[in-house]
Amino acid sequence: MNRSNFIKSSAGLAGFLTIGKSFAATDFFSNRKDNGTAEKDVPLFSLNNGLKMPQLGFGTWTLTDKPDQYVREAIEVGFRLIDTAQGYQNEAGVFKGIKDSGIARKDVFITSKVGPDVMRNRSVKESLDISLEKLGGEYIDLMLIHWPVVDHIQETWNIMEEYVNKGLLKSIGLSNFNPHHIDDLLKYAKIKPVLNQIEIHPTFSNMENTGITLYKDIAVECWSPLASGNDLDNSVLKSIAKKYDRSVAQIILRWDMQRGLISVTRSTNVAHMKEDINIFDFELSPTDMSIINGVNINQRTSAKNDPDNFPW
Numbered sequence: 001m002n003r004s005n006f007i008k009s010s011a012g013l014a015g016f017l018t019i020g021k022s023f024a025a026t027d028f029f030s031n032r033k034d035n036g037t038a039e040k041d042v043p044l045f046s047l048n049n050g051l052k053m054p055q056l057g058f059g060t061w062t063l064t065d066k067p068d069q070y071v072r073e074a075i076e077v078g079f080r081l082i083d084t085a086q087g088y089q090n091e092a093g094v095f096k097g098i099k100d101s102g103i104a105r106k107d108v109f110i111t112s113k114v115g116p117d118v119m120r121n122r123s124v125k126e127s128l129d130i131s132l133e134k135l136g137g138e139y140i141d142l143m144l145i146h147w148p149v150v151d152h153i154q155e156t157w158n159i160m161e162e163y164v165n166k167g168l169l170k171s172i173g174l175s176n177f178n179p180h181h182i183d184d185l186l187k188y189a190k191i192k193p194v195l196n197q198i199e200i201h202p203t204f205s206n207m208e209n210t211g212i213t214l215y216k217d218i219a220v221e222c223w224s225p226l227a228s229g230n231d232l233d234n235s236v237l238k239s240i241a242k243k244y245d246r247s248v249a250q251i252i253l254r255w256d257m258q259r260g261l262i263s264v265t266r267s268t269n270v271a272h273m274k275e276d277i278n279i280f281d282f283e284l285s286p287t288d289m290s291i292i293n294g295v296n297i298n299q300r301t302s303a304k305n306d307p308d309n310f311p312w
Protein backbone atom coordinates (compact mmCIF):
# COMPACT_ATOMS: atom_id res chain seq x y z
CA MET A 1 0.00 0.00 0.00
CA ASN A 2 1.47 3.39 -0.85
CA ARG A 3 1.65 6.25 1.66
CA SER A 4 -1.47 7.98 0.40
CA ASN A 5 -3.62 4.84 0.45
CA PHE A 6 -2.23 3.90 3.84
CA ILE A 7 -3.31 7.23 5.30
CA LYS A 8 -6.69 7.11 3.55
CA SER A 9 -7.54 3.74 5.04
CA SER A 10 -9.31 4.27 8.34
CA ALA A 11 -6.90 1.82 9.98
CA GLY A 12 -3.97 3.85 8.68
CA LEU A 13 -5.36 7.14 9.91
CA ALA A 14 -6.27 5.69 13.29
CA GLY A 15 -2.84 4.07 13.47
CA PHE A 16 -1.19 7.37 12.71
CA LEU A 17 -3.18 9.21 15.32
CA THR A 18 -2.50 6.69 18.03
CA ILE A 19 0.70 4.78 17.40
CA GLY A 20 2.30 6.02 14.23
CA LYS A 21 5.07 4.62 12.06
CA SER A 22 7.65 6.33 9.88
CA PHE A 23 6.06 4.74 6.86
CA ALA A 24 7.63 7.10 4.33
CA ALA A 25 10.99 7.47 5.93
CA THR A 26 12.97 4.68 4.38
CA ASP A 27 16.01 6.28 2.76
CA PHE A 28 19.00 7.89 4.32
CA PHE A 29 21.38 10.69 3.46
CA SER A 30 24.48 8.92 2.24
CA ASN A 31 27.00 11.71 2.45
CA ARG A 32 26.44 13.15 5.91
CA LYS A 33 29.77 14.09 7.42
CA ASP A 34 30.43 11.27 9.85
CA ASN A 35 31.91 13.02 12.84
CA GLY A 36 30.66 10.44 15.30
CA THR A 37 27.97 12.63 16.82
CA ALA A 38 24.81 11.14 15.31
CA GLU A 39 24.02 7.53 16.12
CA LYS A 40 22.07 7.09 12.92
CA ASP A 41 21.31 9.21 9.88
CA VAL A 42 18.14 11.28 9.60
CA PRO A 43 15.62 9.50 7.33
CA LEU A 44 14.55 11.09 4.07
CA PHE A 45 10.83 11.72 3.71
CA SER A 46 9.15 11.26 0.30
CA LEU A 47 7.01 14.21 -0.77
CA ASN A 48 3.97 14.00 -3.06
CA ASN A 49 5.99 15.46 -5.99
CA GLY A 50 8.58 12.66 -5.84
CA LEU A 51 11.26 14.79 -4.17
CA LYS A 52 12.65 13.94 -0.76
CA MET A 53 13.57 15.94 2.31
CA PRO A 54 15.08 15.10 5.70
CA GLN A 55 12.42 14.19 8.24
CA LEU A 56 14.12 16.18 11.01
CA GLY A 57 15.52 19.68 10.63
CA PHE A 58 16.96 22.75 12.31
CA GLY A 59 14.76 25.82 12.86
CA THR A 60 16.14 29.36 12.89
CA TRP A 61 13.27 31.51 14.19
CA THR A 62 14.68 34.20 16.56
CA LEU A 63 18.27 33.45 15.45
CA THR A 64 19.13 36.94 14.25
CA ASP A 65 22.34 37.10 16.26
CA LYS A 66 24.99 34.72 14.82
CA PRO A 67 22.61 32.60 12.67
CA ASP A 68 25.66 31.59 10.59
CA GLN A 69 27.39 30.10 13.63
CA TYR A 70 24.33 28.13 14.78
CA VAL A 71 23.55 26.83 11.29
CA ARG A 72 27.18 25.76 10.77
CA GLU A 73 27.12 23.95 14.13
CA ALA A 74 23.78 22.30 13.28
CA ILE A 75 25.22 21.05 9.99
CA GLU A 76 28.33 19.81 11.76
CA VAL A 77 26.23 17.67 14.11
CA GLY A 78 24.32 16.21 11.15
CA PHE A 79 21.27 18.40 10.40
CA ARG A 80 20.59 18.67 6.66
CA LEU A 81 17.23 20.48 6.68
CA ILE A 82 17.41 24.17 7.59
CA ASP A 83 14.19 26.14 8.14
CA THR A 84 14.18 29.92 7.70
CA ALA A 85 11.69 32.59 6.55
CA GLN A 86 11.70 36.05 5.07
CA GLY A 87 10.25 37.24 8.38
CA TYR A 88 13.13 35.79 10.42
CA GLN A 89 15.47 38.31 8.74
CA ASN A 90 18.33 35.83 8.74
CA GLU A 91 18.26 34.21 5.28
CA ALA A 92 21.68 35.62 4.33
CA GLY A 93 23.19 34.55 7.68
CA VAL A 94 21.66 31.10 7.32
CA PHE A 95 23.26 30.68 3.90
CA LYS A 96 26.61 31.95 5.21
CA GLY A 97 26.47 29.20 7.87
CA ILE A 98 25.77 26.60 5.18
CA LYS A 99 28.72 27.85 3.10
CA ASP A 100 31.01 28.03 6.16
CA SER A 101 30.22 24.40 6.97
CA GLY A 102 31.76 23.35 3.66
CA ILE A 103 28.79 21.18 2.72
CA ALA A 104 27.79 21.00 -0.95
CA ARG A 105 24.62 22.96 -1.77
CA LYS A 106 22.93 19.82 -3.10
CA ASP A 107 23.40 18.07 0.24
CA VAL A 108 21.39 20.54 2.27
CA PHE A 109 17.64 21.19 2.04
CA ILE A 110 16.63 24.82 2.60
CA THR A 111 13.08 25.88 3.43
CA SER A 112 11.99 29.52 3.48
CA LYS A 113 8.61 31.26 3.66
CA VAL A 114 6.87 34.16 1.96
CA GLY A 115 5.76 36.61 4.64
CA PRO A 116 2.24 38.01 5.17
CA ASP A 117 3.47 41.58 4.68
CA VAL A 118 4.78 40.93 1.16
CA MET A 119 1.54 39.15 0.28
CA ARG A 120 -0.47 42.20 1.36
CA ASN A 121 1.95 44.60 -0.37
CA ARG A 122 1.76 42.49 -3.51
CA SER A 123 5.55 42.29 -3.65
CA VAL A 124 5.79 38.49 -3.73
CA LYS A 125 7.95 38.32 -6.89
CA GLU A 126 10.42 40.86 -5.58
CA SER A 127 10.59 39.05 -2.23
CA LEU A 128 11.21 35.69 -3.93
CA ASP A 129 14.04 37.21 -5.97
CA ILE A 130 15.58 38.63 -2.78
CA SER A 131 15.21 35.31 -0.91
CA LEU A 132 16.80 33.47 -3.85
CA GLU A 133 19.72 35.89 -3.86
CA LYS A 134 20.23 35.64 -0.09
CA LEU A 135 19.98 31.86 -0.17
CA GLY A 136 22.76 31.26 -2.66
CA GLY A 137 21.37 32.60 -5.93
CA GLU A 138 20.49 29.22 -7.50
CA TYR A 139 17.31 27.68 -6.09
CA ILE A 140 15.35 27.17 -2.88
CA ASP A 141 14.37 23.58 -2.05
CA LEU A 142 11.02 24.47 -0.51
CA MET A 143 9.14 27.78 -0.29
CA LEU A 144 6.05 28.05 1.90
CA ILE A 145 3.26 30.58 2.29
CA HIS A 146 3.99 31.52 5.91
CA TRP A 147 0.44 32.49 6.96
CA PRO A 148 -2.91 32.23 5.12
CA VAL A 149 -3.52 35.89 4.19
CA VAL A 150 -6.80 34.87 2.60
CA ASP A 151 -7.22 37.69 0.08
CA HIS A 152 -3.78 37.10 -1.41
CA ILE A 153 -3.27 33.32 -1.33
CA GLN A 154 -4.27 32.61 -4.93
CA GLU A 155 -2.10 35.37 -6.39
CA THR A 156 0.86 34.27 -4.24
CA TRP A 157 0.43 30.61 -5.12
CA ASN A 158 0.27 31.37 -8.86
CA ILE A 159 3.55 33.29 -8.62
CA MET A 160 5.17 30.48 -6.64
CA GLU A 161 4.01 28.03 -9.32
CA GLU A 162 5.73 30.20 -11.96
CA TYR A 163 8.96 30.02 -9.96
CA VAL A 164 8.67 26.23 -9.78
CA ASN A 165 8.25 26.11 -13.55
CA LYS A 166 11.39 28.25 -13.92
CA GLY A 167 13.32 25.80 -11.69
CA LEU A 168 13.95 28.43 -9.01
CA LEU A 169 11.79 26.76 -6.36
CA LYS A 170 12.01 22.95 -6.23
CA SER A 171 8.88 22.48 -4.11
CA ILE A 172 6.17 24.73 -2.71
CA GLY A 173 3.97 24.34 0.30
CA LEU A 174 1.97 25.93 3.09
CA SER A 175 2.29 26.95 6.68
CA ASN A 176 -0.42 27.59 9.25
CA PHE A 177 -3.18 26.53 6.87
CA ASN A 178 -6.38 25.14 8.32
CA PRO A 179 -8.24 22.49 6.29
CA HIS A 180 -10.65 25.05 4.77
CA HIS A 181 -7.71 27.17 3.51
CA ILE A 182 -6.26 24.07 1.84
CA ASP A 183 -9.60 23.12 0.27
CA ASP A 184 -9.87 26.60 -1.28
CA LEU A 185 -6.31 26.46 -2.65
CA LEU A 186 -6.78 23.00 -4.14
CA LYS A 187 -9.61 24.37 -6.32
CA TYR A 188 -7.16 26.42 -8.42
CA ALA A 189 -3.69 25.05 -7.65
CA LYS A 190 -1.92 23.58 -10.68
CA ILE A 191 0.83 22.37 -8.37
CA LYS A 192 -0.23 20.60 -5.20
CA PRO A 193 1.42 21.79 -1.97
CA VAL A 194 3.92 19.22 -0.69
CA LEU A 195 3.41 19.98 2.99
CA ASN A 196 1.74 22.12 5.62
CA GLN A 197 4.00 23.34 8.44
CA ILE A 198 1.81 23.80 11.53
CA GLU A 199 2.14 24.19 15.28
CA ILE A 200 2.43 20.73 16.84
CA HIS A 201 3.79 19.76 20.24
CA PRO A 202 2.51 17.51 23.01
CA THR A 203 0.41 20.23 24.69
CA PHE A 204 -1.01 21.25 21.28
CA SER A 205 -1.07 18.06 19.25
CA ASN A 206 -3.24 19.55 16.49
CA MET A 207 -4.46 16.06 15.55
CA GLU A 208 -7.50 17.08 13.53
CA ASN A 209 -5.66 19.40 11.13
CA THR A 210 -2.83 16.87 10.95
CA GLY A 211 -5.10 13.97 10.05
CA ILE A 212 -7.10 15.95 7.47
CA THR A 213 -3.94 17.34 5.84
CA LEU A 214 -2.37 13.88 5.57
CA TYR A 215 -5.61 12.54 4.13
CA LYS A 216 -5.14 14.97 1.23
CA ASP A 217 -1.66 13.46 0.65
CA ILE A 218 0.03 16.61 1.91
CA ALA A 219 2.81 15.99 4.44
CA VAL A 220 2.72 17.63 7.86
CA GLU A 221 5.69 19.39 9.39
CA CYS A 222 5.73 20.34 13.09
CA TRP A 223 6.78 23.83 14.14
CA SER A 224 7.78 24.59 17.72
CA PRO A 225 7.89 20.82 18.39
CA LEU A 226 9.15 21.52 21.92
CA ALA A 227 6.61 24.36 22.35
CA SER A 228 9.63 26.72 22.23
CA GLY A 229 10.86 24.85 25.33
CA ASN A 230 7.59 25.05 27.31
CA ASP A 231 6.82 21.32 27.04
CA LEU A 232 10.21 20.25 28.38
CA ASP A 233 9.02 20.52 32.00
CA ASN A 234 5.92 18.37 31.54
CA SER A 235 5.83 15.70 34.27
CA VAL A 236 4.33 12.94 32.05
CA LEU A 237 7.01 13.51 29.44
CA LYS A 238 9.69 13.60 32.12
CA SER A 239 8.65 10.19 33.43
CA ILE A 240 8.73 8.69 29.91
CA ALA A 241 12.14 10.28 29.33
CA LYS A 242 13.42 8.70 32.54
CA LYS A 243 12.11 5.28 31.48
CA TYR A 244 14.02 5.42 28.16
CA ASP A 245 17.05 7.18 29.68
CA ARG A 246 16.56 9.99 27.14
CA SER A 247 15.87 13.71 27.39
CA VAL A 248 12.33 15.09 27.10
CA ALA A 249 13.36 16.82 23.84
CA GLN A 250 14.41 13.44 22.40
CA ILE A 251 11.13 11.81 23.47
CA ILE A 252 9.05 14.56 21.80
CA LEU A 253 11.02 14.54 18.54
CA ARG A 254 10.89 10.73 18.44
CA TRP A 255 7.09 10.93 18.90
CA ASP A 256 6.98 13.16 15.79
CA MET A 257 9.19 10.78 13.77
CA GLN A 258 7.21 7.64 14.67
CA ARG A 259 3.99 9.31 13.45
CA GLY A 260 5.54 9.99 10.04
CA LEU A 261 5.69 13.74 10.61
CA ILE A 262 8.52 16.09 9.62
CA SER A 263 9.80 18.29 12.45
CA VAL A 264 12.08 21.32 12.83
CA THR A 265 13.62 22.14 16.18
CA ARG A 266 15.88 24.99 17.25
CA SER A 267 18.82 25.19 19.62
CA THR A 268 21.75 27.51 20.25
CA ASN A 269 23.51 24.87 22.33
CA VAL A 270 25.63 22.28 20.51
CA ALA A 271 25.03 19.63 23.20
CA HIS A 272 21.27 20.08 22.70
CA MET A 273 21.64 19.95 18.91
CA LYS A 274 23.47 16.61 19.25
CA GLU A 275 20.79 15.31 21.58
CA ASP A 276 17.99 16.43 19.26
CA ILE A 277 19.40 14.59 16.25
CA ASN A 278 20.31 11.42 18.14
CA ILE A 279 16.82 9.93 18.14
CA PHE A 280 17.11 7.22 15.51
CA ASP A 281 18.45 4.43 17.73
CA PHE A 282 15.42 3.82 19.94
CA GLU A 283 11.68 3.36 19.58
CA LEU A 284 8.79 4.45 21.77
CA SER A 285 6.29 1.68 22.51
CA PRO A 286 2.68 2.00 21.26
CA THR A 287 1.56 2.50 24.86
CA ASP A 288 4.00 5.35 25.43
CA MET A 289 3.01 6.93 22.08
CA SER A 290 -0.61 6.90 23.32
CA ILE A 291 0.41 8.36 26.68
CA ILE A 292 2.18 11.24 24.90
CA ASN A 293 -0.93 11.79 22.74
CA GLY A 294 -2.81 12.20 26.03
CA VAL A 295 -0.65 15.18 27.09
CA ASN A 296 -2.60 17.41 24.68
CA ILE A 297 -4.47 20.31 26.31
CA ASN A 298 -5.02 22.30 23.06
CA GLN A 299 -2.66 24.99 24.29
CA ARG A 300 -0.89 26.99 21.60
CA THR A 301 2.42 28.69 22.44
CA SER A 302 0.48 31.93 21.92
CA ALA A 303 -3.22 32.58 21.36
CA LYS A 304 -2.12 34.88 18.50
CA ASN A 305 -1.03 31.82 16.47
CA ASP A 306 -4.59 31.01 15.43
CA PRO A 307 -4.48 30.67 11.59
CA ASP A 308 -8.02 32.09 11.32
CA ASN A 309 -7.24 35.15 13.40
CA PHE A 310 -3.56 36.12 13.45
CA PRO A 311 -2.60 39.74 14.02
CA TRP A 312 0.39 40.07 11.66
Ligand code: NAP
Nearest residue numbers: 059060061223224225226227228229249265266267268272
Ligand atom coordinates in the same frame (compact mmCIF):
# COMPACT_ATOMS: atom_id res chain seq x y z
P1 NAP B 1 11.48 24.53 19.63
O1 NAP B 1 12.33 23.50 18.96
O2 NAP B 1 10.05 24.25 19.86
O3 NAP B 1 12.13 24.92 21.05
C1 NAP B 1 13.36 25.57 21.13
C2 NAP B 1 13.72 25.74 22.60
O4 NAP B 1 13.99 24.45 23.16
C3 NAP B 1 14.94 26.59 22.80
O5 NAP B 1 14.72 27.40 23.94
C4 NAP B 1 16.06 25.58 23.06
O6 NAP B 1 16.98 26.12 23.98
C5 NAP B 1 15.31 24.43 23.71
N1 NAP B 1 15.91 23.14 23.38
C6 NAP B 1 16.13 22.60 22.16
N2 NAP B 1 16.68 21.37 22.28
C7 NAP B 1 16.81 21.14 23.62
C8 NAP B 1 17.33 20.08 24.37
N3 NAP B 1 17.80 18.97 23.79
N4 NAP B 1 17.33 20.21 25.73
C9 NAP B 1 16.86 21.32 26.34
N5 NAP B 1 16.37 22.37 25.67
C10 NAP B 1 16.34 22.28 24.31
O7 NAP B 1 11.76 25.87 18.84
P2 NAP B 1 10.96 26.97 17.99
O8 NAP B 1 12.00 27.87 17.45
O9 NAP B 1 9.82 27.51 18.75
O10 NAP B 1 10.37 26.10 16.78
C11 NAP B 1 11.24 25.40 15.89
C12 NAP B 1 11.23 26.02 14.51
O11 NAP B 1 9.92 25.97 13.94
C13 NAP B 1 11.54 27.53 14.47
O12 NAP B 1 12.88 27.83 14.78
C14 NAP B 1 11.09 27.85 13.08
O13 NAP B 1 12.06 27.44 12.13
C15 NAP B 1 9.81 27.02 12.99
N6 NAP B 1 8.61 27.83 13.31
C16 NAP B 1 7.74 28.09 12.31
C17 NAP B 1 6.60 28.84 12.55
C18 NAP B 1 5.62 29.09 11.45
O14 NAP B 1 4.75 29.96 11.59
N7 NAP B 1 5.71 28.39 10.34
C19 NAP B 1 6.34 29.36 13.84
C20 NAP B 1 7.25 29.08 14.85
C21 NAP B 1 8.38 28.29 14.58
P3 NAP B 1 18.57 26.05 23.69
O15 NAP B 1 18.84 27.06 22.62
O16 NAP B 1 19.15 26.44 25.02
O17 NAP B 1 18.90 24.65 23.31
